[in-house]
Amino acid sequence: MVRFDVSETLPDYLRPGLDLVFVGINPGMKSAAAGHHYAGPGNHFWPLLFESGLVSEPLTYRDDARVLEWNIGLTNIVDRASPSSSDLSLEELRAGANVLRAKLLQYDPHVACFNGKGMYEVFVGHPCRFGVQGELIGTTLPFVMPSTSARTAAYQRADKLRYFLELKRVVDDVRVEAAAS
Numbered sequence: 001m002v003r004f005d006v007s008e009t010l011p012d013y014l015r016p017g018l019d020l021v022f023v024g025i026n027p028g029m030k031s032a033a034a035g036h037h038y039a040g041p042g043n044h045f046w047p048l049l050f051e052s053g054l055v056s057e058p059l060t061y062r063d064d065a066r067v068l069e070w071n072i073g074l075t076n077i078v079d080r081a082s083p084s085s086s087d088l089s090l091e092e093l094r095a096g097a098n099v100l101r102a103k104l105l106q107y108d109p110h111v112a113c114f115n116g117k118g119m120y121e122v123f124v125g126h127p128c129r130f131g132v133q134g135e136l137i138g139t140t141l142p143f144v145m146p147s148t149s150a151r152t153a154a155y156q157r158a159d160k161l162r163y164f165l166e167l168k169r170v171v172d173d174v175r176v177e178a179a180a181s
Contacts, residue, residue, distance in 0.1 A: 009079035010037055018109040019071040020171050025085045025119045026078035036061040037074045042150025044157050052164035075103060077119050097123040105138045110174040112140050113167055116147035132170060143167055
């Protein structure tokens with residue numbers, strides 16, 4: 001097993017014109033140690049990605065690079081791993097928001113899904129609601145959902161699945177519009 005130095009960052013899986021990019025807040029310690037996105041044992045990300053139909057086969061964190069096969073990307077607002085997102089300072093989040101904005105403008109995905117409401121609120125500088133947002137990032141449509149972390153106790157897995165299914169409908173609509181133009 002390859003050891004991952006937690007001072008390193010996880011790779012972004014980005015390329016121009018993706019249908020969807022998931023934006024996480026930052027790698028947890030399990031993800032950093034594994035060297036893969038959403039590797040925490042209680043994280044609902046990978047099962048919900050499949051259950052929603054966004055990918056056509058079950059994946060695990062070990063398959064994170066494969067999301068590109070479905071024209072989906074992965075990145076984080078902050079690269080530094082930490083035991084909890086509460087370990088990140090507001091300054092660190094704001095600096096990460098500037099870097100993330102540049103990435104989204106450069107790669108121009110159709111939809112950017114923010115996997116957590118608080119980070120999107122730092123990103124845009126105002127409160128938001130879950131779902132599709134009313135403002136674009138360049139031409140990218142932002143979507144906000146509850147964090148897939150098991151620590152997000154206010155939203156159980158079934159609640160999170162509803163947001164993944166809504167996201168799937170949004171991505172499908174964007175794909176149809178892109179194909180028609």
